[in-house]
Structures are given as structure tokens and as C-alpha cells.
Amino acid sequence: MRKLIDSAKDSASTQVVHTSVKHESAARQVQGSAKYIDDLVEPQGTLYAAVGTSQCAAGIIESIDLSAVRASEGVVDVITIDDVPGHKDIGPVFEGDPLLANGEVKFYGQPYFAVLATSVHLARKAALKGTIKVIPTAAVFTTEEAHKHERFVRPTHRFGQGDADTQLATAPLSCKGHLSIGGQEHMYLEGQVSLAIPDEDGRMKVYTSSQHPSEVQKLVAEVLDIKLHHVMVDMRRMGGGFGGKETQAAQWACLASLLASRNQCAVKCRLPRSTDMHVTGKRHPFDNSFEIGFNENGKIVATKVDINGNCGHSPDLSDAIVDRAMFHADNGYFLGASNIVGYRLQTNMVSHTAYRGFGGPQGMIMAEAMMDAMARKLEVDPLTVRKQNLYGPETGTTTPYGMEVEHNLLPEMIAKLEKDADYWARRDAITDFNRNSPVIKKGLALTPVKFGISFTAKHLNQAGALVHIYTDGSIQVNHGGTEMGQGLHTKIAQIAANEFGVSMDMIEVTATRTDKVPNTSPTAASSGTDLNGKAVQNACITLKERLALCFATELGMPEQAEKVQFTAGNLVLGEHQKAFSDLVQVAYFDRVSLSANGYYKTPKIHYNRETGDGRPFFYFSYGVSVSEVSVDTLSGEYCVDKVDVLHDVGNSLNPAIDIGQIEGAFIQGMGWLTTEELVWNNDGRLTSENMATYKIPAIGDTPKHFDVKLFGRENAEDSIYHSKAVGEPPFMLAISVWCALKDAISSISGYTQDPQLDTPSTPERVLNAVMQLQQAQQ
The missing domain is CATH 3.30.365.10 (Aldehyde oxidase/xanthine dehydrogenase, molybdopterin binding domain)
Known part of the structure; x- marks a missing residue:
């Protein structure tokens, strides 16, 4: 009977998923009638x-x-x-x-x-x-002070492969770097x-x-x-x-x-x-450093990365957040012999907490910093260095934490975007422009994203759902995920409609309530649809089995129940069909239960913290972005001119919602790296405490050319309809903006020096980086 899981695939009802269905609350939100907590009648x-x-x-x-x-x-x-x-x-x-x-x-x-x-x-x-x-x-406010006084909210964790110290000592070339990474409101x-x-x-x-x-x-x-x-x-x-x-x-x-x-x-x-x-806590500020050894061809042989998370006064979720920063310090690259260390430092700040990417961005940016540093030392284009260090048969396929990188899409995705965005022609044009432009410098960067999907705390990778079918054929769905504007309820409704072969107006997804689905995990880690979608699907399968048997029995063919199809509002068995709502009536009078629970737990995942080895993620989501910027070297002000994105969401459940998530995540990531500066005074008081003193990106900051495309390759793992998570991975595509700013500044040195550019890379920091490079050239 479990074969019914595939019953909708060959039916017309498949149009409910993999299509751009509008957000379930869109009309209410536009009209102002969508109710939030402060709108409830008191x-x-x-x-x-x-x-x-x-x-x-x-x-x-x-x-x-x-x-x-x-x-x-x-x-x-x-x-x-x-x-x-x-x-x-x-x-x-x-x-x-x-x-x-x-x-x-x-x-x-x-x-x-x-x-x-x-x-x-x-x-x-x-x-x-x-x-x-x-x-x-x-009071202690900085990671340096916290290290000095040995103040930690949780024990230090480390993992790696091989003997990094020995390999670094014998590497033909090496470089070091430090990066201060700001938080985010x-x-x-x-x-x-x-x-x-x-x-x-x-x-x-x-x-x-x-x-x-x-x-x-x-x-x-x-x-x-x-x-x-x-x-x-x-x-x-x-x-x-x-x-x-x-x-x-x-x-x-x-x-x-x-x-x-x-x-x-x-x-x-x-x-x-x-x-x-x-x-309330912010995205964790980090102070990270790296040392990397490589050969004359730019291939990495050894890597050491120190991850220093400013956790604030308490642990909150910092243990897992610093872990994820460590897990993503490789991004899409094989780091050779490696040693990754993560410190959870205690300061007298508000306790910093989860933020889109959950530490991943603060780790991933280090991988891109290392690629840029190698490229400048070798005096080659950073994209060349990035491509030749990607995970693969010629480099390696094992992460520093022992997970095999399977189904790696980055080589193919980079090649496609490299061609579609005319990377090399633009590189030649920008190099020529910079050679002849004394004030305005342009920068270009193509950077990848490899982001692991699953909670790193294994027990959180589970979900429940409750599905009711009422006697008129309408269906109510409840699940443990929460709707925060990302379209989760819309995708859940699409899944339920697709399973039963009915239209979307027959599905109602109700408020998340602890008395309907108990012991739920947070809606986080980009897992909302993956976990809850599967749980809802499993509840639907249970109900479909009951309805199919009821229909087949009515026809005198109970042994044929598993051949029943749910399609276009009907149940179909051979030449026989019956409207879904009519069959529900039959089932009710036959005393067939029309309510079912569904449950799902993510398979394959495990991680041994003692050995620093395992498979903490079910799969990886991938993305690639190209950003082009213009920098005024007299003021430090800049503009993001063009952005091209190719992103992997597997077999998209809802392309419009997914593209919207990618666009929003990119702009939010761009804000983290450029304008959103948290400022505390010497007493530890936050002074950037309102919208006048804390600058998030506005509509005018959106690049004039902003092209987002979906890669369109179904997930090799058995996720819901072989889709992939979309909430967090595209946030880190914005690292290409930071790398493009560095590229523009580096042109002052003829692309031989890698500028020191901490984040957020405000115009003041950009101007300081420009002045430092200009002084070094004198």
C-alpha cells in the first residue's frame, strides 16, 4: 500500500506542485487584513x-x-x-x-x-x-579580552583531517589572514x-x-x-x-x-x-584567522582556521552556531590537511543568537578570504583558484569533519554562470577600465555556496503533522512549522493538494498549535518544508490508503486498492472513478477514520563530537553568484551594479516563492556585509538602537541588474518531491559583493595585494582599505 506515495506523479494534479502558486496570505497581507499578535481582539x-x-x-x-x-x-x-x-x-x-x-x-x-x-x-x-x-x-566586550581571561560559554571544539602543522611547514607557499566579522540586527x-x-x-x-x-x-x-x-x-x-x-x-x-x-x-x-x-541577541560577531599552505599552481595542501564567536553573556544557541561556522569554513573547497578550531567566547553583551545561516556565513566567508589571498599572492584571477580547489576527484571529496561530498553541483554550476554572465569578457573590460580610471574602480567576483541542510543537533530533525478530511471533502492541515513570511504554509498546502489530487482551495493550513502537533522542532535550519512537508505527506498517505481501500471495496475489488489514483478531484481505478468529496461521504458512513497523524525523521545523519567525524547534513544546497561593483576611491562610497545568481533548490516546489527567497536572502546578506553596522560604546551600551542609526538595505540599494535563475536539478536525496531547502543558503551568495569590493580595491596594486577589509564593509572601512593599499604602493 505504501506505493501510493507516487500515485500523484502521473496525474494532472502534479500541476499543484512545481508551479508558482501565490503565497497563501498574499491578498490579506496586501490588504492589511492578515492578523498578527498585535491585531488579535484582546x-x-x-x-x-x-x-x-x-x-x-x-x-x-x-x-x-x-x-x-x-x-x-x-x-x-x-x-x-x-x-x-x-x-x-x-x-x-x-x-x-x-x-x-x-x-x-x-x-x-x-x-x-x-x-x-x-x-x-x-x-x-x-x-x-x-x-x-x-x-x-x-566587563569584557571583545573576543580578545575573553581569550585573555579564558571566558567561554561552552568548551572549545575542533576537528580536521591529516597533519596540518607538518603540511603547512613544508608547503611551497603560504599566507595568513585575520577577519573581523560584524554582527547583524x-x-x-x-x-x-x-x-x-x-x-x-x-x-x-x-x-x-x-x-x-x-x-x-x-x-x-x-x-x-x-x-x-x-x-x-x-x-x-x-x-x-x-x-x-x-x-x-x-x-x-x-x-x-x-x-x-x-x-x-x-x-x-x-x-x-x-x-x-x-x-535581544544579534547575529554573532566573529574574529577569525587562517593560515593556508598551497603549491605554485594554487592547490591547497593544508589549512588552519581559528573561529572565535562572540557569544555574549550566555550559551543560548552558541554551541551549535559556532559548530556550523566550523562546518562551513571549507565552503566548496577541499582544504587538504586541516585543523579547524571553534571558540565560544563569553562577553558582557546581550546573548547573541540564531540568525539566517546560523553561523554558516561567518565560517564560509573565511573560505572565500583564503581564495582571494592565494589569488593575489599568485597574481591570478580568484576564480581560477576557486575552480581548481573545488571538491572533486582531482582534489578530494572528504570534508574536514569526515563527510563525503556527494552529488557536487558546483563545478557544473560555476561553469554555467561563468559563461552566461560573460565573466571573462567582463574581467578584461573591468581590468582595462581600472587601468584608465584614476578615481572610480570596478570590481568583479564569482563565489560559490555549499550549505549543509539539517539541524546539527540530531534530535531536532523530526516533525509531526495532523490532517483532517471533513465530510464535504475539504481538508485541514496542521504541522509543527511556523509561517514567518517565507511561504511554508503555501508549500505545505501544495503538498497536501498534490497528494489528494485536489485543488488548493480544498486545503486549509491552520495556525501552529502545541495542542495539535506536540514536541515540535523550531522552524529553522532551512528545514521547515523538508521536515514538515514529509510529515504532512506521510499523514496524507495514511488517509489515501484508507480511502483507496474504501473505494476499491465499494467496487468489489479490495485487492486492487493500491492501484487507485488520486487525480483531478477524483479517485480512479481502471475505468471507474468517483469524485473525492463523494468518496469521503462513503468513507464516513462506512466508519473509516478521516483523520491521521504523520511523522518524519531525517535519515542518514550522524556526528560524533568526540572524534569530530560524521555526516551532520542530509544533503548540500549549492549556489553561485557574480557581483560587479564600482568604488569611489576618494570617498569609499560604492555601488553594487550587477548581480547574477544561479541557485540550486532541487526540483522547486514553488519557483516564484523560491526566487523571492533567494532575492531577499541576497539583499539581507548584502546588508550584513556592507551597511548594517552594530555599534556599542565603551560602556557596552548599544548605540545603533533604531532605524535612524542602523542601516538596512533600502530598495535603492538593489542592483539595477539583478538576475536570479534556478538550476533545476532534482535533489539526489529523497527529500519532499526531491526539492531542496531555500531559506538560508542564498544568504551567503552575497559574499560575492564583499569579494568584488576587495577586487576593486586590489586593482590599485595591479591585483597583487589582498586588501584588509573587515565587515560590514562600510564606506569608511573601504576608504581605509584603499588608503592602506595606496600607502603600500608608495
Whole structure:
């Protein structure tokens, strides 16, 4: 009977998938009728929470005076850590994240109390009136200081192949480098928000903008000291997440729930943007270094990379994030004998957290830095060096962590984009332009992406789903993934419609709820469709088996059940057919269950942390991008002129949505590498705390020529309809912009020097790099 998994492939219903179906909420979002947490009708008597924050980065709390807060207009309740009845620490994996400051201040802006009032304005006004006395202690803000004081949030991890030290010592050529990689603010349009509603017998309903409803459920239950089944978390859609709501949405849900429980009323906690930016973690800043040995032909023989993640004050997800940076320090290249070391450094900053790419970008950029460094030393085009070091039979196929690179698409994809984008003709034209242009310099770079798909924490690679068929033939689907604008629910609806051979209007994907599908993983690691799509498909298969048997039995041919086809709104067996909705009626009266659970776990993956060896990823997604830039060497200002992208999403479930994801990821990646500069002052206070002082890319920053194409090769692994993940991999395509900027600057030296260009590569940093190279030429 399991053969039904392929039953839709030969039917007209296959048009439901692999086509550009519009986003399921598109019309509502354009009209402004799509409901987010702050749009929900509030229960009568809803009160509003705000938090008071510390004004120093490190110290022991001597006293807290909240008398002025309690006396403030409209205040109903005030809580500190001492008012928590259950767990006081809400660390997602490892301890270190108190719900409110507990005896010490760990970063500037850390919440140390919460206040409940009759309006948002009065709550926020009262939150400014708290007084906290702190005995200052030495604060650490940089990875260098953290190394000096041996401050780590988690133990150091390392892996590699062969004897890198010996090979480096004997390599014909070598070079070293260091790169400071800035963090990034998530800047989701919908800020952190939760609405908690107490129910009878101590139960709690929580509506929250979170990528991980099951974790919110668990932490709310632990904070309130109740069982998990007494907490229901509902999440219909987020106005953006990007990783910032994977773990760090939980704090505000817990505070709202605690205040709701204490006061037996609905409580909403919505952070203002400036507070949100102070109290939530960013993409990890990294300070990385490399040493690489290679021969006269530019082939790598040995590599050493040190990965230094600035984790902030607590572990949060930093262990896995630094791991992924290590896993991607090779990008698409065989590194020869290798030694990769990852340090998880503790500083007195907000605890940095997940962000699109989850450490992968901070590792992958090192691979491209190494390619550029070799190319300048050899005085050849960087693309030549990149191509000859790609994984393959002539170099090697084993990663530093022991995984075989199978089904490598990069050689073919690079060759295609190299030709389609006229790389070499443009290279000649740009070289000639730069030779004759004293002020404006152009740069060109083609860079690849090889990104591993799976959670590196093995247990998270599982998903559940619940599918109901109603007696009119309409179908309701619930799964553990969350919709944050990326089109996950749209793809899930396409999968369900395709399996049953019905139109999309027969499918409804409902809000993610912990009382429908339990113990779900976060929507992260680009795994939303891979995991939940398979779980939904498996639930559909179970129902199709029941319906097929019902239909075949009605025809007196139960032994033919596995030959039943679901197509174009009908069930078909030979010359017999019946409308899907009519057969559902028959099944109901025959007492056939029309509800089923589905479950899926990713196969093949394993990783031994002790030996640093395994297969942490189910498969790799690939991409290639060419970027062309123009740099004003007098001011450091620049423009991204042209971008061409060829990206691998396997057999795309929805090309329009996938292309939109690629375009958005590229621009977001470009912002990370160019304009989005996080600035802290000497006291550890974030000064880039609003949209006026933190610059994300605007529509005017989009390259005038921006061409994105899908590679169109189906996934060799058994993913959902042989598609591939699309959320994170294209983010790193923007590294080509950074390499193109370096290329333009390097032209000043006749392409013989590799400029030092830390990220974000703001005009100031570009100008400094230009001046350093000009001085070196004098």
C-alpha cells in the first residue's frame, strides 16, 4: 500500500506542485487584513507589560528599589526574579539565561523587573522609574579580552583531517589572514510580542510571535511550575523572524504568562523597537584567522582556521552556531590537511543568537578570504583558484569533519554562470577600465555556496503533522512549522493538494498549535518544508490508503486498492472513478477514520563530537553568484551594479516563492556585509538602537541588474518531491559583493595585494582599505 506515495506523479494534479502558486496570505497581507499578535481582539480587562532595564554592563546587584514604579499611574503589578514560582532560568539548551536579572547584571540593558499597567503608555512610563544599585565588576566586550581571561560559554571544539602543522611547514607557499566579522540586527518588521490568557484550573493560552512554539510551551510551564499539557501556544504568522524568534521570543511569553497567572487577566507584552534592539541577541560577531599552505599552481595542501564567536553573556544557541561556522569554513573547497578550531567566547553583551545561516556565513566567508589571498599572492584571477580547489576527484571529496561530498553541483554550476554572465569578457573590460580610471574602480567576483541542510543537533530533525478530511471533502492541515513570511504554509498546502489530487482551495493550513502537533522542532535550519512537508505527506498517505481501500471495496475489488489514483478531484481505478468529496461521504458512513497523524525523521545523519567525524547534513544546497561593483576611491562610497545568481533548490516546489527567497536572502546578506553596522560604546551600551542609526538595505540599494535563475536539478536525496531547502543558503551568495569590493580595491596594486577589509564593509572601512593599499604602493 505504501506505493501510493507516487500515485500523484502521473496525474494532472502534479500541476499543484512545481508551479508558482501565490503565497497563501498574499491578498490579506496586501490588504492589511492578515492578523498578527498585535491585531488579535484582546479579551476584556487585558493589561500591558513592560520591562525595566539595567544601565550598566556588569556587576553585582546590591539593591533594587521599585517603590516609584509601584506608585506610578495605572500600575497593577510589579515582579522581579524573586516572584517566579518555578524555574528562574530559561536557557534553551544550557543554563545561563535568567528570566530577569538574578543577583548580577550581565549586559547593558538587561531586564531586571517587569511592570503591569492599564495601558501600554503607562506601563512603559512606569518601567523608567526603577532604581537599581550595582557594584560594578570588570566587563569584557571583545573576543580578545575573553581569550585573555579564558571566558567561554561552552568548551572549545575542533576537528580536521591529516597533519596540518607538518603540511603547512613544508608547503611551497603560504599566507595568513585575520577577519573581523560584524554582527547583524534581525530587524523583523513585527517586534517581539506575546499575549497570555489564563484559563480555568491554572491553564494558560499563549499567542506569541515565535519560531519555536513547543519551546515556549515548555518554558512557560516551567516558569509557572505547571505541566506542559496545561499550556497551549498558538502561532498563526510572524512578521519576520530570521532566527531572532527561535529562542528569544520565549522570555516575553514567560513574563506575560507569569503576570497573567498572578493577576488572572489577559496580559500583552510588546517591546518597543529600541528596547527590542537592546534586549535581544544579534547575529554573532566573529574574529577569525587562517593560515593556508598551497603549491605554485594554487592547490591547497593544508589549512588552519581559528573561529572565535562572540557569544555574549550566555550559551543560548552558541554551541551549535559556532559548530556550523566550523562546518562551513571549507565552503566548496577541499582544504587538504586541516585543523579547524571553534571558540565560544563569553562577553558582557546581550546573548547573541540564531540568525539566517546560523553561523554558516561567518565560517564560509573565511573560505572565500583564503581564495582571494592565494589569488593575489599568485597574481591570478580568484576564480581560477576557486575552480581548481573545488571538491572533486582531482582534489578530494572528504570534508574536514569526515563527510563525503556527494552529488557536487558546483563545478557544473560555476561553469554555467561563468559563461552566461560573460565573466571573462567582463574581467578584461573591468581590468582595462581600472587601468584608465584614476578615481572610480570596478570590481568583479564569482563565489560559490555549499550549505549543509539539517539541524546539527540530531534530535531536532523530526516533525509531526495532523490532517483532517471533513465530510464535504475539504481538508485541514496542521504541522509543527511556523509561517514567518517565507511561504511554508503555501508549500505545505501544495503538498497536501498534490497528494489528494485536489485543488488548493480544498486545503486549509491552520495556525501552529502545541495542542495539535506536540514536541515540535523550531522552524529553522532551512528545514521547515523538508521536515514538515514529509510529515504532512506521510499523514496524507495514511488517509489515501484508507480511502483507496474504501473505494476499491465499494467496487468489489479490495485487492486492487493500491492501484487507485488520486487525480483531478477524483479517485480512479481502471475505468471507474468517483469524485473525492463523494468518496469521503462513503468513507464516513462506512466508519473509516478521516483523520491521521504523520511523522518524519531525517535519515542518514550522524556526528560524533568526540572524534569530530560524521555526516551532520542530509544533503548540500549549492549556489553561485557574480557581483560587479564600482568604488569611489576618494570617498569609499560604492555601488553594487550587477548581480547574477544561479541557485540550486532541487526540483522547486514553488519557483516564484523560491526566487523571492533567494532575492531577499541576497539583499539581507548584502546588508550584513556592507551597511548594517552594530555599534556599542565603551560602556557596552548599544548605540545603533533604531532605524535612524542602523542601516538596512533600502530598495535603492538593489542592483539595477539583478538576475536570479534556478538550476533545476532534482535533489539526489529523497527529500519532499526531491526539492531542496531555500531559506538560508542564498544568504551567503552575497559574499560575492564583499569579494568584488576587495577586487576593486586590489586593482590599485595591479591585483597583487589582498586588501584588509573587515565587515560590514562600510564606506569608511573601504576608504581605509584603499588608503592602506595606496600607502603600500608608495
